[in-house]
Amino acid sequence: MTDARTLGDTSLRRCPVTHDDSSWTVWGNEEARLVANDPETFSSHVSKHLNVPNGMDGDEHRRFRTVIERYLSDDVIVPLYPGFEELATEIYASMGDSFNANDFGRLVAVRCQSQWLKWPASYENELLEWITENQAATRSGDKRRTKAVAEAFTDIVRRIVTTHEDDESPTAKLRHDTVEENGEQRPLAKEEIVSILRNWTSGDLGSIAYSIGIVAHFLATHHQIAADLRRYDEQGNTDALDRALDEILRIDDPFISNRRKTTKQVTIAGQEIPAGEKVVIHWTAANRDPRAVGYPDAYNPEGNAAHNLVYGSGPHVCPGRTLSTLELRAALVALLRGGNLVLTGEAPREENPVGGFASVPVRRTATNH
Template sequence: MTDARTLGDRSLARCPVSHDSGSWTVWGNEEARRVAEDPATFSSRVSRHLSVPNGMDGDEHRRFRAVIDRHLSDDAIRPLYPEFERIALDVDATMGDSFDANVFGSLVAVRCQSSWLGWDESYEDELLAWISENQAATRSGVYARTAAVAEQFESIVRRIVADTPGAATAALMADTVEEDGAQRPLTPAEIVSILRNWTAGDLGSITYSIGIVAHFLATHHAIAGDLRRSDEEGGTRALDMALDEILRIDDPFLTNRRRTTADVTLAGQDIPADSLVHIHWTAANRDPRAFGDPDAYDPVGNAPRNLVYGAGPHVCPGRTLSTLELRAALVALLRGGDLTLNGVAAREEAPAGGYSSVPVRRVPRRP
């Protein structure tokens, strides 16, 4: 099997848009942005299941996105950072001198999410087990298995909602959405869908992202030293831009689906109406036409074309939340000592991204 990053690089080298097995895949940066920014032609209504707001278009998406944005605004999320940093430092302190960065990442992801949403710590082991099961299901590529894991997570969320939810979850449950010029309460199904979208994808993606960041620190010691100095000087902006660039180079947020509403031509390819289209973000973020050498680290120069958090009306509303969770993990890894690889880091197989394991070891700090 081929890992998603290598698959993306090879496919993009052949063409920015390809057709295979009844669907189309967009590999190029410019082409990915065009699809993401044209919801009228490339609809997000692709799932048979309720997906709020990811699977919505037009005014419906606008109305539900307004709900999401209220809960994920900078004013709501930025005050959480000190607790996220405390969590990451505490987890890091339990890791010892040698550890798997993905294990560290999964603990940070679950504890930060639980802290934000006010979920009881008694769910932690179940959520950690779900991350592993979800990764294995994604790796298998078997739809029935991934569907079963998705249903398992929805069951967990339903139990949490029926339990005694914390402030953030309770606030969502009490919120309303615009409809026919008035406000109505969110339905139980809508609440569960929102919580599932906030957490199910994020837990796995944050885990993979932290593994990628740890691997980068362990293999780019000069840059790690620069980032440590940024942390010591309070340079949070530099740390956040570094995270965006590290994840551009090795993007674990692999794909999103769209369906064409009309015949359209993209990169010289004639795509019929009602065609399934996959945006391959990992490849788009490594497009030499946009970035030159895709492995060259340039946080400032590459920022304008970076699509780690998507583009268009469906651009990730949780960017601030994810960035703060990742910054907390980065800071903990930097303060814990210099990292080096402690064996071979194993790439995940497509359709998953990132690493399945990142064994690292702390070494005496370089002067």
């Protein structure tokens, strides 16, 4: 086995689009963007299970995306940032001088998501245990195990939806929200609400945790850039911090892939793909495509911004980008303000199909001013 980043780099050097017995994989930046931006040819309806709105196409996707965006607009999310920063600072202070940055990331992910959705603190341990089990199941490649883990998370969400009483929370508001259908508004069905909350949380909890581990590893191995970011933080230059986060995650993207299915025959990079074929967009490889970004490990936030696909592209571009960015920025500033980071041992990479590091052992030391 190998890690997703090495697999992506190696595969992309052979061809930007490849085929195996079960599916086609798109590795290149331009090719990934082409697939993501053409939902009529590359359908997102790839699962038999309800997936709102990720597994929807066309007008159905538009209608449910409108619902989602009411909860993820900048006007709603940006005011949450001070609370996220306070949480991340408190968690970082509790970690001790030596710690696994992934553990820090898991706590930040769960507590920020719970604060946003106003989920009871009593679910924290269950959610943390679920992240660990979900990562292990994904790592194993055992479909029965991943299905069981997915069902366990659905059960958590159903329990929360059934018992939630805070009328001001997104979770409670979804229970009374509506979606357009045939020119009229109808209430969201319970399973639609559960699916929305699953998509908001199940993928993001693990991905945010891994992202924070990646950011910590980057700071521990790029001290001059860390010093620059610390200065941006002192200046209140949040735009520069957010651009830095995008670039760090472009270099090492834990949001590995999305699936599509062709609705008709199409040619990409000289490869003829028949109708009805499974297509995988490998975002990790696409973000490191030398044809788009030059040397993939070079840190260049401004120069690479136009080619950055960390949050996807097209109509299915991540609606939670602001939320994710603010959670990550809260973790970043806690790390920066806590002193310099140094690695205290090997940081082994996760094996495909999981991204990021299995662990990131670090120690914080005083900064030199």
